[in-house]
Amino acid sequence: MTKIGYIVGSIGTTSINRTLGGALVNLLPEGVEAVEIPIKQLPFFSTDLEGDFPQVALDFKEQIESVDGVIIITPEYNRSIPGVLKNAIEWASRPYGNFSFGG
Ligand SMILES: Cc1cc2nc3c(=O)[nH]c(=O)nc-3n(C[C@H](O)[C@H](O)[C@H](O)COP(=O)(O)O)c2cc1C
Numbered sequence: 054m055t056k057i058g059y060i061v062g063s064i065g066t067t068s069i070n071r072t073l074g075g076a077l078v079n080l081l082p083e084g085v086e087a088v089e090i091p092i093k094q095l096p097f098f099s100t101d102l103e104g105d106f107p108q109v110a111l112d113f114k115e116q117i118e119s120v121d122g123v124i125i126i127t128p129e130y131n132r133s134i135p136g137v138l139k140n141a142i143e144w145a146s147r148p149y150g151n152f153s154f155g156g
Contacts, residue, residue, distance in 0.1 A: 057087040058120035062127025062138035064093040070126045077124070090116045090123070098143035110144045117145055117153040 061071045071089075078087045094109050096102070102110075117123060127138055145153040 055085045055122075056120045057081070057085060057122050057124060058090040058116060059087055059124040059126055060090050060092060060138070060141065062125060062135050064137050068128075070128055074126050077126070087124075088120070090120075092137055092141040095137075095141055095144055098140050098147070103148055106148070113141065114145055114151075114153040123154065 059074050059077065061068060061074050063070045074087075074089060081087055090113065092113070095113060096107060096109070125138070127134055130136070133139075
């Protein structure tokens, strides 16, 4: 079984991107499953927190590392990605040398 994690770049409860994520799950071929990796619970990333990495951030990294691939489904905010999504990527990239998206 191949496991895909998908991250939705919008945390709004009526997010159309989350609806798209749900539709994606229904389109997967046999032998592939997908689960949402939520980002809403993550605090703002700060280097002050790196010495005592929050459990929610460790759990988030573990979820990314446990899947075979990650799909990001996101709206555009001000010609870039939403801050909440960038924040999640910061957490996944730390501590230095331990980037959860690697591989
Ligand atoms: C703060 C903010 C900034 C936005 N900036 C852009 C933008 O630069 N380009 C664009 O096409 N849409 C922009 N939009 C529209 C969103 O991308 C659009 O509403 C999208 O469907 C929201 O996704 P969601 O329903 O999953 O939250 C912006 C919306 C918000 C709230």
